[in-house]
Amino acid sequence: MDYLSLASIFCATFAVAFGAIGPALAEGRAVAAAMEAIARQPDAANAISRTLFVGLAMIETTAIYCLVIALLLLFANPLLG
Amino acid sequence: MNSPLDSNVLFQFGPVPITQAIVTTWVIMAILVIGAFVLTRRLDLRPTRRQAALELLVATLDTQITETTGATPAPYRGFIGTLFIFILAANWSSLVPGIDPPTAQLETDAGLAVLVFLSVIWFGIRAGGVGGWLRTFAAPNPVMIPLNILESLTRVFSMFVRLFGNVMSGVFVIGIVASLAGLLVPIPLMALDLLTGLVQAYIFAVLAMVFITSAVEDGTRTPPLTNHSHSKTNKET
Numbered sequence: 001m002d003y004l005s006l007a008s009i010f011c012a013t014f015a016v017a018f019g020a021i022g023p024a025l026a027e028g029r030a031v032a033a034a035m036e037a038i039a040r041q042p043d044a045a046n047a048i049s050r051t052l053f054v055g056l057a058m059i060e061t062t063a064i065y066c067l068v069i070a071l072l073l074l075f076a077n078p079l080l081g
Numbered sequence: 082m083n084s085p086l087d088s089n090v091l092f093q094f095g096p097v098p099i100t101q102a103i104v105t106t107w108v109i110m111a112i113l114v115i116g117a118f119v120l121t122r123r124l125d126l127r128p129t130r131r132q133a134a135l136e137l138l139v140a141t142l143d144t145q146i147t148e149t150t151g152a153t154p155a156p157y158r159g160f161i162g163t164l165f166i167f168i169l170a171a172n173w174s175s176l177v178p179g180i181d182p183p184t185a186q187l188e189t190d191a192g193l194a195v196l197v198f199l200s201v202i203w204f205g206i207r208a209g210g211v212g213g214w215l216r217t218f219a220a221p222n223p224v225m226i227p228l229n230i231l232e233s234l235t236r237v238f239s240m241f242v243r244l245f246g247n248v249m250s251g252v253f254v255i256g257i258v259a260s261l262a263g264l265l266v267p268i269p270l271m272a273l274d275l276l277t278g279l280v281q282a283y284i285f286a287v288l289a290m291v292f293i294t295s296a297v298e299d300g301t302r303t304p305p306l307t308n309h310s311h312s313k314t315n316k317e318t
Contacts, residue, residue, distance in 0.1 A: 054284055057277070061239075063244065065246060068246045071085060
């Protein structure tokens with residue numbers, strides 16, 4: 001196995017691994033804030049959870065960008081030909 | 082394991098390869114169009130149960146459009162509603178055994194994103210004329226022109242990658258889990274996938290709506306206005 005494919009595999013795993021850290025922290029913060037808001041104002045739970053879901057999906061997208069990059073490296077690597 | 086970036090060619094139609102995603106897309110389109118046609122026959126002032134359900138759907142779409150952007154829903158209902166319902170149907174088409182959602186392929190999402198890009202231009206020109214639309218690139222001042230042009234491309238690209246990545250990763254993960262552990266294990270992931278599909282369809286429609294209204298508002302606003310009157314133009318458009 002040549003160095004390019006080795007490097008691609010390593011970079012793909014690192015992209016997913018480190019790319020998941022930021023969104024994980026961010027989603028934790030978002031859910032914690034939403035919990036607090038719902039505990040204070042149970043009437044607004046519907047609006048809060050709707051916004052929360054949209055926000056979570058937005059945050060999750062950053063992790064999914066990393067996944068797309070990793071899959072590009074593994075399956076559609078232009079350097080490996 | 083097959084690459085999620087390749088598409089599965091079923092047969093050749095002359096020089097055009099017909100993939101599974103295209104067939105699924107056309108089937109969904111046919112179902113939606115014929116369904117809408119059949120369901121909207123014999124509309125009445127005293128709604129039947131079927132008509133009441135349809136009106137509920139349209140009213141929900143209208144409320145969402147008004148709540149997220151403050152615009153009157155009538156000019157945008159058709160485009161945004163179709164976008165939402167089509168993406169939702171496409172994402173949930175994975176419920177049918179043997180069918181991959183067409184939104185898990187690059188081409189479908191790229192097509193949808195190009196549609197949004199063109200509709201932003203179309204609605205922007207229709208609201209403010211060509212001059213008004215070109216002026217949106219010079220907001221808030223002409224220094225921002227290159228950045229605004231770049232932004233109008235990158236935000237559409239990011240919509241495209243977001244929809245593709247989310248749906249494709251769902252399919253991919255279910256494929257991996259199903260190949261590792263048998264029958265019932267992927268079911269919770271599939272349920273999560275349904276939720277993701279709904280949320281992504283909602284996000285795609287809302288983002289398209291936000292981009293369109295921002296082009297419309299910037300195009301119709303007269304130059305010396307400040308942010309203070311923003312809410313006013315918001316209600317007028």
